[in-house]
Structure formats: C-alpha cells, structure tokens
Amino acid sequence: MGSMMVLTIFFPSIIVSLLITIDTVFSSVKKVFLNKILQLILIILLYFTYLFCLLSLSVHLLGAVYYEYSLILFIAYYFFRSYGKYLILLTPFLLVSYSKLIDLRVVVSYDQLFMIALLIFSLFVVIDWLPFGWRNLKFSVLFILSMLISAYFHLQEVGTSFFTENSGTIVLLITGSLVILVSFYLYFSLQEKGNARIREELIASKIDRLTGVHNYSALSDMIEFLKEHKQVITVAMLDLDHFKKINDQNGHLVGNEVLRDFVQLLEAHLSLYLDKNNVEIYRFGGEEFCIFFYDSSKNSAYKIIEEFRAKIETYPMGVGMTDGVSITFSAGIENTINQTDILETLKKADEACYIAKQSGRNKVVIYHNNYQ
The missing domain is CATH 3.30.70.270 (Reverse transcriptase/Diguanylate cyclase domain)
Incomplete structure (x- = not known):
C-alpha cells in the first residue's frame, strides 16, 4: 500500500513540483543570460542537477529508477521545443555518470540505456510530427508510452514476464503518469489563462x-x-x-x-x-x-x-x-x-x-x- 501511494501520488507530486521549479528557473535564465550558447550550457547543468534529485528520490523512496524521462519530456515539449528533444539523447550519459559517481544501481545494461533513449527520442519526433493540433493529447500519448518503454526494459531485468508478474507495477506507472499529466496541465492552464489576461489588458x-x-x-x-x-x-x-x-x-x-x-x-x-x-x-x-x-x-x-x-x-x-x-x-x-x-x-x-x-x-x- 505504501509503495502504491508513493508510485502513484507522492512521487508524481514531487515531479510536478520540480517541473514548476524548472519553469520558473529556466524563465529567469532566459531573461538574465541573452547569449543562446550560454543559455544552453546553463540549461544542461540545471537538467543534470534536477535529474540527480529525481533519481536520488526514486531510489530512496521506491528502491529503483522510475520516471527518469519525465522531466526531459516536459522540458523538450513545453519549454524548449527547438533543441530540447536532443537532451533526451543526453539522459543515458547522465544515468551512466550517476551510476559511477554515486553508486546508483541501474539494473539494465548501458547498451539498453542508450536503446531506451533512442526509442523515446524517435517516438518524440514521430508524435510531434503528426499533423493534428491536439497538443496536450499528443504529449499525453508520448509521455505514457515513454514511461512504459523505460519500465519495460527495467522490469524485464527483475521479472520473467512484463505483462504478468509486473502487471501491477505497470498499472501504477500509468496511474502515476496520469497524475503527473493532470497536475501539470492544471498548472499550465492557469499559466496560459494568466498570460491571456495580461495580453488582453496589454493591447486592449x-x-x-x-x-x-x-x-x-x-x-x-x-x-x-x-x-x-x-x-x-x-x-x-x-x-x-x-x-x-x-x-x-x-x-x-x-x-x-x-x-x-x-x-x-x-x-x-x-x-x-x-x-x-x-x-x-x-x-x-x-x-x-x-x-x-x-x-x-x-x-x-x-x-x-x-x-x-x-x-x-x-x-x-x-x-x-x-x-x-x-x-x-x-x-x-x-x-x-x-x-x-x-x-x-x-x-x-x-x-x-x-x-x-x-x-x-x-x-x-x-x-x-x-x-x-
């Protein structure tokens, strides 16, 4: 029961809190540092820090790595559409670095880590390319599928069948992913309404x-x-x-x-x-x-x-x-x-x-x- 609550409520809430912090900090970086190269360097360093926090909490609370691509998918899709998706390919390098620096236990092989990143990156490009304009729906599909891709490789290493022994974890991951999505969309919607009101007053x-x-x-x-x-x-x-x-x-x-x-x-x-x-x-x-x-x-x-x-x-x-x-x-x-x-x-x-x-x-x- 405790693990279920952590995986579906507490940990997703922490992720949303990190996303709100990222939005605030990244906006400040773009205002203070006008040079695009410097912005990119700072964003990578900040992502390195936030991912470290996420992984540390995941291992401490859940005993394994979950939702490791959650931050970067939001960053790539909602904050930095031009080059954010390429940071997805940086994530396995960071995971390998963490595994060596802090003895982070990554159950999949390094080759599989890079395979996960490549699959999620390809999925991002394909879904983003789709011509229909339902932005949040497209991202919801991308996010849940990405979490399942990552879970598939991780859970295969500790179980014999992804869809039987691990079915309970899969359901919890999907539920937790929906909690993250709904919470972020509420925050994002409030932001957009506030921006729309400011725009209207600005030009009225x-x-x-x-x-x-x-x-x-x-x-x-x-x-x-x-x-x-x-x-x-x-x-x-x-x-x-x-x-x-x-x-x-x-x-x-x-x-x-x-x-x-x-x-x-x-x-x-x-x-x-x-x-x-x-x-x-x-x-x-x-x-x-x-x-x-x-x-x-x-x-x-x-x-x-x-x-x-x-x-x-x-x-x-x-x-x-x-x-x-x-x-x-x-x-x-x-x-x-x-x-x-x-x-x-x-x-x-x-x-x-x-x-x-x-x-x-x-x-x-x-x-x-x-x-x-």
Whole structure:
C-alpha cells in the first residue's frame, strides 16, 4: 500500500513540483543570460542537477529508477521545443555518470540505456510530427508510452514476464503518469489563462481606428511580452495584392472601405474555427496584416487562411461606395517551435509572404528552411 501511494501520488507530486521549479528557473535564465550558447550550457547543468534529485528520490523512496524521462519530456515539449528533444539523447550519459559517481544501481545494461533513449527520442519526433493540433493529447500519448518503454526494459531485468508478474507495477506507472499529466496541465492552464489576461489588458486600448483590429503599437508591446513568456504561436502575414491600384482607380475612401470589409470578413472567418482568446489580428502596415494563432500548428493555420483566401477572391468589397471591388491576398506562415524568438518567426512569415507574392500572388505559403 505504501509503495502504491508513493508510485502513484507522492512521487508524481514531487515531479510536478520540480517541473514548476524548472519553469520558473529556466524563465529567469532566459531573461538574465541573452547569449543562446550560454543559455544552453546553463540549461544542461540545471537538467543534470534536477535529474540527480529525481533519481536520488526514486531510489530512496521506491528502491529503483522510475520516471527518469519525465522531466526531459516536459522540458523538450513545453519549454524548449527547438533543441530540447536532443537532451533526451543526453539522459543515458547522465544515468551512466550517476551510476559511477554515486553508486546508483541501474539494473539494465548501458547498451539498453542508450536503446531506451533512442526509442523515446524517435517516438518524440514521430508524435510531434503528426499533423493534428491536439497538443496536450499528443504529449499525453508520448509521455505514457515513454514511461512504459523505460519500465519495460527495467522490469524485464527483475521479472520473467512484463505483462504478468509486473502487471501491477505497470498499472501504477500509468496511474502515476496520469497524475503527473493532470497536475501539470492544471498548472499550465492557469499559466496560459494568466498570460491571456495580461495580453488582453496589454493591447486592449491600442486599436487601429480604420479597421478596428490591434495597431502596430499593440504588436510591438506584444512582441516584448512574448519574448519573456514563451508560447507556441503560429504567425500569418497577409498582404493585399495590388492594393495601390485599387486606391488609384477608385480613390482612397473606397480603399479604406475595402480594408474595413476585408477585416470584418477575416474576423468572421476566424471566429468559425477559433476562440477569440486564441487568435489576434494586427494591422502591420497599410494593407498588410499580422495574425497570431496561439497553440495552433502551421498546418491548421494554413488550412484556415487558405480557405479564407479561396472564399474572398470573388467576393465584392466596398459595395457601399462602389459596384464592388474584387481583391486577393498573399500570405506567409511560420511558427515559434523552431525559432529562438517571436521576431525571428515574424521575419520568416514575412519572407514566406514575399515568396507568395513573387510566385504569382493570391497564394498562401508555409515557410521552409530551404528558402534561405
């Protein structure tokens, strides 16, 4: 009974407490140390320390190593998406080091330790690649499968059958994993709600008078906010095609009406797919707009914008002042998963928009590294 409580409640609670500490400390590291190489070195040293604490507690409380990949999976998926997954491959080296330094009893062979890391790393890459955007569900599957992969190798060394003699431990591990996931998601959800409230207050009064969306000043403030509060954001840059011709042929008043109609249609379209707290529209410049999709994949954003592009290309704009003006737009999309900061993401989304315009306009393009 005591081991069951430790494996399913107490130890998972300790892991969640470590994760909250990691989130706080890593955020401070990113603020204080701006050099990316130095950040990486400090993060590795901190991970080394946190993993040592986790393993020591595991051996002391449970008499064996459990949940050894729990910290790094959260770090890789929620805190450092760009390079965190490679720290998974560092974990077996740390385990070997600990086994020599503190006489940590690791029941599996060193070859098996590296096999576990390779399997979990491969699983991470495959699940992260899947196109659907249910972020927490994807991670839940990844986390539980990873805990079972690790348990399989460890328990095989002490039992004859993974699914019979060790079935009770397997159930406890799955239960403990769910406790970790639910507890972290509650913490993460509260954080995201707090960030959403701050974002809303930050930009509430900075509205573009013509279109009613957030203005460039609000975008600048949001960029500064997001530098400190890392979130998964997909950025779409939209630029109306040949808008100068509309102004030249119909006058600027008609051009203004077209911009208002375009934004109203865009807002209505986005509301079909997203809650208002998960998307923001900014007027970037004259006829250029920037959209932030929170916690959405590039593919999801692409489908939404592409559907809107097809919807409006024959839709008459400015009907109140003319017989109707047809417009199209070009768009570029990128997200923050593989970027060091939001400014780099904006730059690459703008580059993709430029590619769309250069290749014939009236297109939506997702940024790829081979554009460089």
